[in-house]
Amino acid sequence: MKHDAIVIGAGHNGLANAAFLAKAGMKVLVLEKNPWIGGAAVSRELHEGWIYSNCSYVCSLLRPEIYRNLNLAKHGLQVIPYGGGVTFLRNGDIMGNYIDHDVKRREIARHSKRDADAYHRFSRDVTRQCRFIRDFLLRTPPDPTSFRPRDIYELLYTMKKFLNLGERTMYETIRFYSMSVGDYLDEYFESDMVKAHFSGSGIIGTALGVYSPGTAYVLLHHYMGDIDGSAGAWGFARGGMGSVSKALAGALQEHGGEIRTDAGVDRIIVNNGRVSGVALENGDEIHADIVVSNLDPKRTFLKLFDEKDLDPRMVERARNFKIRGSSGKLNIALDGAPDFPALGENNPLRVGDMHFVDSMERLERAFDDWKNGMWSRDPYVDCLIPTLTDPTMAPPGKHFMSCFVQYVPPKVKGKDWTDEDRDAFGKVVIDQIGRYSPNFKDLILHVEVRTPRELEAEVGLTEGNIFQGELTMDQLMFNRPFPGYAQYRGPMKGMYMCGSGTHPGGGVMAAPGANAAREILADMKRTNVVPETELDD
Amino acid sequence: MNQKEHFRKFVYQTAFDSRTSRLNQLKAVHRWKDYLVADAYEDVALEYFAMRNSTGVFDLCPMTKHKISGPDALDYLNRLLTRDVSKLKPARVSYCVWCDDDGQVIDDGTVFHMREGEYMLCSQERQLDWLSISALGFDVTIEEVTHDIAALAVQGPTSCAILRDMGLANIEKLKPFGITWFDFEGSELMVSRTGFTGDLGYEVWIEPAKAEALWDALFAAGRIRGIRAIGTHALEMTRIEAGFIQAGVDFLPADSAVRHGRTRSPFELGLSWLVDFKKPNFTGRQALLAEKERGSRFNLVKLDIEGNKPAKDAYIYNGKNKVVGTVTSAMWSPTAKANIALASLHAPWGKPGDDLYAEIYYQRELKWNRVKARATVVEGVFFDPERRKVTPARDY
Numbered sequence: 045m046k047h048d049a050i051v052i053g054a055g056h057n058g059l060a061n062a063a064f065l066a067k068a069g070m071k072v073l074v075l076e077k078n079p080w081i082g083g084a085a086v087s088r089e090l091h092e093g094w095i096y097s098n099c100s101y102v103c104s105l106l107r108p109e110i111y112r113n114l115n116l117a118k119h120g121l122q123v124i125p126y127g128g129g130v131t132f133l134r135n136g137d138i139m140g141n142y143i144d145h146d147v148k149r150r151e152i153a154r155h156s157k158r159d160a161d162a163y164h165r166f167s168r169d170v171t172r173q174c175r176f177i178r179d180f181l182l183r184t185p186p187d188p189t190s191f192r193p194r195d196i197y198e199l200l201y202t203m204k205k206f207l208n209l210g211e212r213t214m215y216e217t218i219r220f221y222s223m224s225v226g227d228y229l230d231e232y233f234e235s236d237m238v239k240a241h242f243s244g245s246g247i248i249g250t251a252l253g254v255y256s257p258g259t260a261y262v263l264l265h266h267y268m269g270d271i272d273g274s275a276g277a278w279g280f281a282r283g284g285m286g287s288v289s290k291a292l293a294g295a296l297q298e299h300g301g302e303i304r305t306d307a308g309v310d311r312i313i314v315n316n317g318r319v320s321g322v323a324l325e326n327g328d329e330i331h332a333d334i335v336v337s338n339l340d341p342k343r344t345f346l347k348l349f350d351e352k353d354l355d356p357r358m359v360e361r362a363r364n365f366k367i368r369g370s371s372g373k374l375n376i377a378l379d380g381a382p383d384f385p386a387l388g389e390n391n392p393l394r395v396g397d398m399h400f401v402d403s404m405e406r407l408e409r410a411f412d413d414w415k416n417g418m419w420s421r422d423p424y425v426d427c428l429i430p431t432l433t434d435p436t437m438a439p440p441g442k443h444f445m446s447c448f449v450q451y452v453p454p455k456v457k458g459k460d461w462t463d464e465d466r467d468a469f470g471k472v473v474i475d476q477i478g479r480y481s482p483n484f485k486d487l488i489l490h491v492e493v494r495t496p497r498e499l500e501a502e503v504g505l506t507e508g509n510i511f512q513g514e515l516t517m518d519q520l521m522f523n524r525p526f527p528g529y530a531q532y533r534g535p536m537k538g539m540y541m542c543g544s545g546t547h548p549g550g551g552v553m554a555a556p557g558a559n560a561a562r563e564i565l566a567d568m569k570r571t572n573v574v575p576e577t578e579l580d581d
Numbered sequence: 582m583n584q585k586e587h588f589r590k591f592v593y594q595t596a597f598d599s600r601t602s603r604l605n606q607l608k609a610v611h612r613w614k615d616y617l618v619a620d621a622y623e624d625v626a627l628e629y630f631a632m633r634n635s636t637g638v639f640d641l642c643p644m645t646k647h648k649i650s651g652p653d654a655l656d657y658l659n660r661l662l663t664r665d666v667s668k669l670k671p672a673r674v675s676y677c678v679w680c681d682d683d684g685q686v687i688d689d690g691t692v693f694h695m696r697e698g699e700y701m702l703c704s705q706e707r708q709l710d711w712l713s714i715s716a717l718g719f720d721v722t723i724e725e726v727t728h729d730i731a732a733l734a735v736q737g738p739t740s741c742a743i744l745r746d747m748g749l750a751n752i753e754k755l756k757p758f759g760i761t762w763f764d765f766e767g768s769e770l771m772v773s774r775t776g777f778t779g780d781l782g783y784e785v786w787i788e789p790a791k792a793e794a795l796w797d798a799l800f801a802a803g804r805i806r807g808i809r810a811i812g813t814h815a816l817e818m819t820r821i822e823a824g825f826i827q828a829g830v831d832f833l834p835a836d837s838a839v840r841h842g843r844t845r846s847p848f849e850l851g852l853s854w855l856v857d858f859k860k861p862n863f864t865g866r867q868a869l870l871a872e873k874e875r876g877s878r879f880n881l882v883k884l885d886i887e888g889n890k891p892a893k894d895a896y897i898y899n900g901k902n903k904v905v906g907t908v909t910s911a912m913w914s915p916t917a918k919a920n921i922a923l924a925s926l927h928a929p930w931g932k933p934g935d936d937l938y939a940e941i942y943y944q945r946e947l948k949w950n951r952v953k954a955r956a957t958v959v960e961g962v963f964f965d966p967e968r969r970k971v972t973p974a975r976d977y
């Protein structure tokens with residue numbers, strides 16, 4: 045059977061892309077190297093009775109327009125918001141980010157009365173930035189050097205949105221995109237603990253420190269989502285993050301699309317300057333005029349193509365693409381709920397995200413370790429227990445704990461990771477949590493430790509970079525993945541990109557996949573079925 | 582309770598809670614910053630008429646209060662506020678607004694000049710961030726005292742008589758916006774002739790430990806003159822009649838504005854009388870001077886609307902059927918017997934005599950109707966009783 049399009053990779057973006065193409069009436073085939081689908085949005089049972097969100101673990105960025113348009117609710121997706129977060133302090137106290145506005149303010153006031161009121165200004169200013177960026181998430185970035193009417197229109201649209209910010213926020217926006225999260229927070233808060241709490245979002249998945257320029261944007265990337273209109277809220281996909289991918293696959297199949305697992309693609313076949321299909325690792329060839337890669341740009345151009353088929357400049361750009369691994373993860377099956385005495389009984393923050401680094405200096409030092417080729421000895425951990433909210437992921441009374449870890453180097457002192465390294469890294473994380481939870485270690489039944497090595501080998505994320513490429517200005521908007529290639533089209537006819545390496549970047553958002561589908565449909569002269577952003581003026 | 586355990590209690594009770602909760606038959610409450618306050622105790626109409634006919638008592642504890650003192654307190658306030666504070670003598674209060682650098686109103690409130698050089702700033706919104714930013718370079722002490730002072734608004738024609746009967750000698754001599762002090766069971770009781778009702782009325786301020794005793798003394802004295810605890814809904818009616826604006830209702834506080842262009846300058850809120858350009862410097866001065874030259878974008882006006890259907894949330898049209906603004910507050914005024922509203926209109930609309938209409942949706946027995954009612958711009962206050970200003974205040 046002849047396919048209209050082949051999508052390489054059943055990550056959530058590949059699935060979203062394929063679902064829209066299928067919805068528009070195209071015959072689509074998704075090829076996935078693993079025996080399961082989802083890429084970094086996956087749920088797997090590695091310990092009997094426990095379902096892990098192996099990679100991504102919380103959901104906020106998933107575009108509501110896509111959720112609705114592809115009927116993901118019907119296909120089983122439910123995202124349940126969770127409340128708040130906490131940083132455990134070394135002095136036995138906590139800095140809690142309670143959901144209730146007034147409780148949160150009083151909590152911040154325990155650390156600084158002034159910061160408590162400054163939080164209002166902070167959230168106003170971050171919300172301003174969120175509103176600006178959100179309008180662009182489901183749009184294709186303009187090419188600022190092109191004079192095609194559509195690029196000119198998009199540039200004007202961007203200009204208009206920018207002007208709408210008003211003079212002061214325009215200045216702030218320009219500063220914001222080049223600032224460090226530390227410098228940004230310094231403009232609002234005086235308490236080191238308060239800053240340490242909020243700066244975590246600026247370094248997640250990023251090979252930069254809290255005082256490295258560019259990390260303020262990374263914070264925004266974690267604030268720009270919402271759940272049912274509650275801006276900045278995060279939630280759990282019921283059944284783990286794999287439920288997002290499962291629902292997207294359901295939508296795809298509803299529209300007649302096909303998914304083949306255990307079907308790793310070896311290369312993209314190029315004929316007469318255009319793509320004509322793919323060759324699988326098992327040697328099979330499948331033909332289609334359109335080939336979409338869900339893989340990160342480095343893999344796409346350096347592994348799936350014969351370099352000789354590409355322009356040398358393209359090869360060079362792919363080589364230079366910044367996709368440094370800096371994260372790791374522990375997935376832990378627990379025999380019961382761990383106690384965190386500093387929280388006290390029944391603190392609502394139990395169900396939120398927990399952190400164990402209480403100063404900006406410790407955060408910066410954690411980055412220093414990474415620079416030296418080591419995992420942080422005192423890491424930033426984003427630790428959650430989804431099963432306190434989601435009853436479906438572990439047997440009753442038992443728990444799944446997800447620990448995202450920053451920073452973990454792609455290589456250890458320049459050498460490949462060994463199993464001993466991996467276990468030593470895992471121990472650092474477990475010890476850190478153990479310092480705040482006396483019964484934690486005794487409850488552990490099973491641990492999956494994932495370093496960049498595992499992330500790369502399994503998900504295919506180069507160096508284990510969770511966003512398929514750093515979220516810095518040189519690689520955002522019309523520069524993502526490379527200048528001149530930000531409109532989802534590859535260097536030859538019929539070739540497209542739809543992964544997180546394209547605009548608007550990483551996270552379980554489905555926007556890159558949807559945007560790429562819109563471009564493909566336009567090239568095919570088919571009616572667009574990809575939804576537009578719901579404006580909120 | 583251990584400080585860290587504060588999260589176990591989402592809302593605070595005010596210092597008068599033991600008294601107010603007993604009277605609150607409806608158990609209708611809402612949150613005002615840290616506290617729970619009554620929407621209404623028994624019946625909004627009865628509470629409203631208490632304030633216009635006898636005396637209504639409103640629990641003001643949640644109001645944000647800051648004490649400002651130190652050698653530069655006056656200079657500081659003069660830079661912060663748009664009006665000239667040096668004219669504010671000790672034992673006097675003044676209504677005020679403050680703006681951001683762009684001349685957009687952050688909040689309105691009252692500034693109390695208590696003893697020489699000692700000020701208190703009262704506002705609806707929390708202000709410590711802005712007050713601290715504004716304090717750079719000034720030798721001032723800013724203390725947030727919201728929880729340290731219990732306060733009641735005692736408003737209505739018989740309020741003076743009740744306070745006098747309670748033992749506050751010579752209270753009738755207190756002029757509008759004046760402050761005086763009494764001893765109350767060994768504590769200092771501060772009384773100001775201020776309020777949000779545009780009527781004769783006072784606000785009383787005391788340490789929280791004496792709050793209940795003060796309430797009891799007040800209600801005992803008021804028994805024969807008619808006194809009633811009143812909730813926010815009734816107060817809201819009196820403040821609209823008085824033509825007072827409210828943050829978050831009639832204007833968006835500039836420090837909360839996410840969308841550009843949603844804020845207002847004092848001129849755009851009808852508060853030009855609070856802006857004193859004779860002061861060499863105050864926050865927002867340059868922007869406001871420029872606005873004065875260029876012209877404002879909006880006018881906040883009082884409207885008298887034809888018919889008796891309250892124009893809540895109504896669009897305002899001009900004679901050519903073009904939307905020129907929206908109503909921000911509206912009600913049927915039981916005292917003025919008028920259908921009144923505050924509305925924010927695009928300039929130049931809002932001059933007396935302008936041809937304006939309100940598009941009103943109202944429901945009768947689940948059926949929705951729509952009327953377009955003529956709206957007349959009113960210059961004065963909807964209800965402005967003489968007793969508001971007369972000193973010595975009489976018993977009425």
Ligand SMILES: Cc1cc2nc3c(=O)[nH]c(=O)nc-3n(C[C@H](O)[C@H](O)[C@H](O)COP(=O)(O)OP(=O)(O)OC[C@H]3O[C@@H](n4cnc5c(N)ncnc54)[C@H](O)[C@@H]3O)c2cc1C
Pocket residue numbers: 052053054055056057058075076077078081082083084085098099100101102103104105307308309310338339371372373448499502503504505508509510511512542543544545549550551552553
């Ligand atoms: C540890 C971790 C934690 C994260 N936490 C969060 C979070 O909590 N919330 C959030 O929003 N985001 C999170 N992220 C980021 C987010 O998960 C990713 O950015 C996103 O899932 C990437 O989706 P994608 O579809 O673009 O690509 P991927 O998920 O990378 O999908 C690519 C797919 O291609 C397949 N593939 C690779 N090579 C081949 C080949 N040769 N042939 C066929 N198939 C191939 C892969 O197996 C994979 O299925 C996290 C990521 C990681 C790694």
